[in-house]
Amino acid sequence: MVIPDIQDWAGLDADARADALARPALDQSGLADQVASILAGVREGGDQALLDYTERFDGVRPAALRVPAETLANAADAVSPSLLVAIDRAMARITAFHDAGRPRALAMDTEDGLRCEARYAPIEPVGLYVPGGSAPLISTVMMLGIPARLAGCSQVVLCTPPGPDGEIDAAILATAHRCGIDTVIRAGGSQAIAAMAFGTASVPACAKLFGPGNAWVTEAKRQAAATPGGAAQDMPAGPSEVLVIADDGADPVAVAWDLLSQAEHGPDSQALLFSDSRDLLVAVRKVLPELASQLPRADVLARSLAHARFLLVADLDQAITLSNRYAPEHLIINTRDANERVDGVTAAGSVFLGPWTPESLGDYCSGTNHVLPTYGHARAFSGLSVRDFMRRMTVQRATPQGLGTAGPDAVTLAAAEGLDAHRMAVAYRLASLP
Numbered sequence: 113m114v115i116p117d118i119q120d121w122a123g124l125d126a127d128a129r130a131d132a133l134a135r136p137a138l139d140q141s142g143l144a145d146q147v148a149s150i151l152a153g154v155r156e157g158g159d160q161a162l163l164d165y166t167e168r169f170d171g172v173r174p175a176a177l178r179v180p181a182e183t184l185a186n187a188a189d190a191v192s193p194s195l196l197v198a199i200d201r202a203m204a205r206i207t208a209f210h211d212a213g214r215p216r217a218l219a220m221d222t223e224d225g226l227r228c229e230a231r232y233a234p235i236e237p238v239g240l241y242v243p244g245g246s247a248p249l250i251s252t253v254m255m256l257g258i259p260a261r262l263a264g265c266s267q268v269v270l271c272t273p274p275g276p277d278g279e280i281d282a283a284i285l286a287t288a289h290r291c292g293i294d295t296v297i298r299a300g301g302s303q304a305i306a307a308m309a310f311g312t313a314s315v316p317a318c319a320k321l322f323g324p325g326n327a328w329v330t331e332a333k334r335q336a337a338a339t340p341g342g343a344a345q346d347m348p349a350g351p352s353e354v355l356v357i358a359d360d361g362a363d364p365v366a367v368a369w370d371l372l373s374q375a376e377h378g379p380d381s382q383a384l385l386f387s388d389s390r391d392l393l394v395a396v397r398k399v400l401p402e403l404a405s406q407l408p409r410a411d412v413l414a415r416s417l418a419h420a421r422f423l424l425v426a427d428l429d430q431a432i433t434l435s436n437r438y439a440p441e442h443l444i445i446n447t448r449d450a451n452e453r454v455d456g457v458t459a460a461g462s463v464f465l466g467p468w469t470p471e472s473l474g475d476y477c478s479g480t481n482h483v484l485p486t487y488g489h490a491r492a493f494s495g496l497s498v499r500d501f502m503r504r505m506t507v508q509r510a511t512p513q514g515l516g517t518a519g520p521d522a523v524t525l526a527a528a529e530g531l532d533a534h535r536m537a538v539a540y541r542l543a544s545l546p
Contacts, residue, residue, distance in 0.1 A: 113401045113414045118393045118422040121430065133438050135487060136380050136419045138350065140327060147302045147331045151339075154306035159313050165303035166274070170244070174278040174298040177314040179285060181294060187285035199250060199287055202477035206258050209479030214262055214498045225514030229507040237267030237316050238501060239308030239343060240293070241323035244273030244300050248281035251476045255483050255496065256322050257291025263501035268293045269308055269316055273300025301325075302332035309336035309343040320344040322496065324483060326378075346500055350487025351380035354471055355440035355460075357431045358387050359447040362467065364395035368403050370444055371396070371420065372413060373472055375404075379415035384438070386423045386431040393422045432456040439490040442471045461490045512545050 119132055153161045159177060167173040188196060218230040240256040242249050253270070260268050270293050272280055280298055288296050297315055299307060305325075309332075311317030321333055321343045330349050336342040354374035358367050371383035387393050400420075404413040425431045428447060435443055439459035447453055450465040457463055461484030464471050475482045485493035510518070519542045526535035 113404060114418050115397055115400055116418070116420055116422065118390065118397065118424055120424045121434070122424075122426060132421055132423060133434065135353070135382055136351065138327065138380060140331070143327060143331055144335070147328060147335055150302040151306040151309070151332060151335055154303055154312065155310045159315075162299050162303050162307050162312055162315070165301070166299050169301050169303070170273050172274055172276055172278045174274050177297050177299060177312075179280060179296040179298065184285050184289045184294065184296060187282045187289060190282035191286050195283060196286065198477070199254070199283075199290065202251070203254055203258060203287075203290060205477055205479035206254055206481075207262070210259050210481070210498050211262055215502060215504070223514055223517045225511035225516075226518055227509045227514075231505050231507060232499075232502045233505065234264040234266070235320050235501055235503055236265060237269060237318045238265050239305075239318035239321040240268060240270045241300075241304060241308070241321060241325055241329060242270060242272040242284065243323075243325050243329070244275075248284045250283050250287050251482060252323060253284055253287040253291060253293075255481050257288060257293050259481070259496060259498040260322075260501050261292050262498045265501055267295075267316060269295045269297065269318055271297045271299050271304035271308060271315070273304075274298040302328045305329055305332035305336060309333075309339070310341070318343045320346065320501075322346040322483070322500070324349060346483070346496060347485050347493045348487070348489045349485070350489075351382065352377040352442075353382040353384075353440055353486055354442040354444065355384040355386065355435055355438060356444040356446060357428065357435060357453070358385065358389075358392055358396075358444075359428060360387075360389035360392055361448050362387075362392060362446045364392060364399055365403070366467065366470075367392070367396050367446060368399045370446075370471055371400065372404055372407070373470070373475075374442060375413055375416040375420070376407065376409045377412075377416075379412055380419070381416045382419045382421075383417070384421040384423065384440070386425050386434060388425050388427050388431065390424055393424060397422055428453060429456070435460065439488045441484045441486040441490060442474070444469070444471055459491045461485050461495050515541055516545055 163173055215232050222228050238260055242252045270288055274280055307315040308318045308321055333345040337345040352374050356367055356370055375381050375383045404410055436459045441461040443460040444464045445453050446467055454463055454465055462474050462480055474480050481496040483496035519538045522538045523535050
């Protein structure tokens with residue numbers, strides 16, 4: 113396992129500094145064309161094409177695409193009681209946090225006789241994508257399903273790849289049922305995105321799609337959003353990443369586990385450690401291979417850790433500055449003064465403070481959302497919230513008094529822009545005022 117060397121930021125030239133903060137290049141040769149072909153295939157072939165692609169890519173052909181309501185309702189019977197307790201506790205925290213952040217309607221008078229409002233309504237229908245893989249991503253069902261429910265979305269479609277037996281893990285189904293989701297489809301990949309974006313006999317066409325996924329899923333969401341009549345996407349995404357800022361008081365083993373927890377997502381994932389302590393960097397770098405070799409995904413880690421970065425900085429202020437430049441999906445500040453350091457953070461998907469806050473808490477059960485902007489998009493995008501599942505609509509109403517007060521300003525501005533019909537729509541009414 114090759115672990116990159118420690119780099120001293122002060123000794124790097126401009127090119128080396130850019131390379132130190134560079135993300136792994138994504139190999140997407142031919143991806144766009146292949147995804148476009150799949151989207152076209154599902155639009156033309158519907159359910160039959162969706163089943164064909166599922167058999168081709170997942171090696172199984174489900175007996176039916178939609179999971180029966182009875183199977184959903186009874187799924188909890190096949191889940192261990194301890195897991196159900198953990199799911200319910202996590203759901204309670206996630207619900208509490210997301211409900212507190214739910215957008216509220218606004219109504220105010222901006223002038224006497226001029227009323228302005230902002231109203232929120234759920235997006236309908238919405239499509240949720242839960243990736244497959246070696247383990248059921250129960251947490252992603254919660255992270256998508258709970259804000260959708262709180263937003264008031266009554267039509268929710270969830271797609272996830274079936275297992276080798278053609279079925280979906282019982283824990284996924286039980287969690288979906290707890291989130292109030294009754295349309296669960298046994299399909300994954302680009303084909304599932306195509307089905308939710310454009311609709312088939314079994315899959316309702318959705319207005320907006322949510323959820324993480326691999327490069328195929330991400331490209332399918334991008335293409336669907338760019339297609340007239342297609343579904344909007346939640347946020348741009350790339351491989352998972354974590355950046356840890358730690359001082360000489362941090363536990364090297366705990367820091368190493370935090371780095372590994374994101375590096376194990378995939379070979380393109382990236383883990384970075386910035387510190388003003390060379391001793392800490394040396395200790396973490398030394399223990400990483402030993403810990404990684406113990407894990408079932410050691411082969412993935414061997415590739416992703418090749419993209420790791422260990423950066424010696426002059427001080428922790430510089431670490432925060434460089435973190436803002438990188439804009440990580442996950443930022444862990446494991447320093448003595450973490451509570452104060454966070455005030456300097458301007459670009460990160462989600463931040464974890466202090467030695468007792470592993471990123472895994474946010475992934476599962478702290479209450480925040482783990483669907484986050486990656487690949488530098490945290491500079492402009494936010495993590496998923498209830499607001500993402502809602503449309504904001506403004507309403508305004510003027511009385512004669514309100515028009516008389518604000519109308520002349522509209523006339524002046526419209527004339528300055530050379531839009532005469534705009535000007536006359538107001539001027540005509542002003543002339544008619546009693």
